[in-house]
Amino acid sequence: MTVKSIPVKSAPKSLMWEGDELVSAVGGGRRWGRDGVEHTASFTWSFPFDAGTxxxxxxxxxxxxxxxxxxxxxxxxxxxxxxxxxxxxxxxxxxxxxxxxxxxxxxxxxxxxxxxxxxxxxxxxxxxxxxxxxxxxxxxxxxxxxxxxxxxxxxxxxxxxxxxxxxxxxxxxxxxxxxxxxxxxxxxxxxxxxxxxxxxxxxxxxxxxxxxxxxxxxxxxxxxxxxxxxxxxxxxxxxxxxxxxxxxxxxxxxxxxxxxxxxxxxxxxxxxxxxxxxxxxxxxxxxxxxxxxxxxxxxxxxxxVAALHPDGSRLAVATAESIALITLP
Missing domain, CATH: 2.130.10.10 (YVTN repeat-like/Quinoprotein amine dehydrogenase)
Structure with a gap:
């Protein structure tokens, strides 16, 4: 059971899996690839949304x-x-x-x-x-x-x-x-x-x-x-x-x-x-x-804020300073 820390520029307020990438809809499409690199949001909301599903x-x-x-x-x-x-x-x-x-x-x-x-x-x-x-x-x-x-x-x-x-x-x-x-x-x-x-x-x-x-x-x-x-x-x-x-x-x-x-x-x-x-x-x-x-x-x-990979193998959890990527037993 391992925990990998993915650095973030700011804590995501929502997370979902798209294949092996993590995406934040509240963040306007901010995403993190398998390499943990953060990709810039495609847009920003003009309203202070703070949760997503x-x-x-x-x-x-x-x-x-x-x-x-x-x-x-x-x-x-x-x-x-x-x-x-x-x-x-x-x-x-x-x-x-x-x-x-x-x-x-x-x-x-x-x-x-x-x-x-x-x-x-x-x-x-x-x-x-x-x-x-x-x-x-x-x-x-x-x-x-x-x-x-x-x-x-x-x-x-x-x-x-x-x-x-x-x-x-x-x-x-x-x-x-x-x-x-x-x-x-x-x-x-x-x-x-x-x-x-x-x-x-x-x-x-x-x-x-x-x-x-x-x-x-x-x-x-x-x-x-x-x-x-x-x-x-x-x-x-x-x-x-x-x-x-x-x-x-x-x-x-x-x-x-x-x-x-x-x-x-x-x-x-x-x-x-x-x-x-x-x-x-x-x-x-x-x-x-x-x-x-x-x-x-x-x-x-x-x-x-957490997202379970569809295959059940990995759990992504947003913390104050990073995304914790947990490999589940």
């Missing part, structure tokens, strides 16, 4: 203000259109935005363009709203959105008033015919997760979901949910926990990256976890990143 296909990316209301969708190195979200408490929680493809191959944008608690699915190329219709949303602040690899399910790791972090899962195929199914509890029963505060989640595959909890407890008498400082693997098709295990020493933070049957968390530095046992397989404490326990809070802590 990309679709798994790489056809679309987006830059946004993590605690603001503005975003831009980019496709094939051109601006597709501007995106917006509600101003309501926008400075207090992370921008809800996911890019990906549905089961029929359509690339989509999932976000909350009108109200903080109303999820919408839009065609990325045309902007057509695929979930237009009457809605009766619950009082949930959606955040940290992600689509399952096959596009069938949508995960939202957000929060409700206390404030308290929670997770919701929705069926996107069902939402296209009945948009109201994006409101309410969805496919993940509240009783299954409300033992402790959910801080992070990701998809292992098209059915299995990993959720992680912090130290805050909701109901100490509840036994069906995920306890504090635990990681759990949930099966959407079975509607049950496959595994629930404690994670030692540290809260997981808000970012989980799936790597086969493992996940990478960022409790102040990268950790490779086995979500079945909760065991730390490897960690790199010398690669320091911001400690961010939840996706909400009056004090903005930037989400760690």
């Amino acid at each position: 990309a679709s798994a296909s790489g056809h679309y990316s987006a830059v946004y203000q993590e605690r603001g209301t503005k975003a831009v969708l980019v496709g094939d190195e051109r601006t597709v259109r501007e995106l917006n979200r509600s101003y309501y408490h926008a400075p207090d929680y992370d921008y809800p935005l996911a890019l990906g493809a549905l089961g029929d191959g359509r690339e989509v944008v999932v976000h909350c363009p009108d109200e903080y608690n109303v999820l919408q699915i839009e065609d990325a190329a045309t902007g057509e709203r695929l979930t237009a219709g009457g809605r009766e949303p619950e009082d949930v602040f959606h955040s940290r959105l992600s689509l399952s690899p096959d596009g069938r399910y949508l995960l939202s790791v957000g929060w409700v008033w206390q404030p308290f972090g929670m997770a919701l899962v929705y069926d996107t195929a069902l939402a296209l015919s009945d948009p109201g199914t994006l409101d309410g509890e969805g496919l993940l029963p509240v009783s299954a997760v409300m033992t402790a505060e959910v801080t992070a989640g990701c998809w292992l595959d098209a059915d299995r979901l990993v959720l992680a909890t912090g130290a805050e407890e909701w109901d100490e008498e509840e036994t069906a949910g995920l306890p504090p400082r635990h990681v759990g693997v949930w099966s959407v098709s079975d509607g049950r926990w496959l595994h629930r295990s404690p994670v030692a020493d540290a809260d997981p933070g808000v970012l989980l990256l799936p790597r086969g049957d493992q996940v990478i968390s960022f409790p102040g530095h990268p950790r490779l976890l086995d979500p079945v046992t909760g065991r730390v397989v490897a960690e790199w404490p010398e690669v320091a990143v911001p400690v961010k326990p939840t996706c909400f809070g009056y004090r903005r802590v930037p989400t760690p």
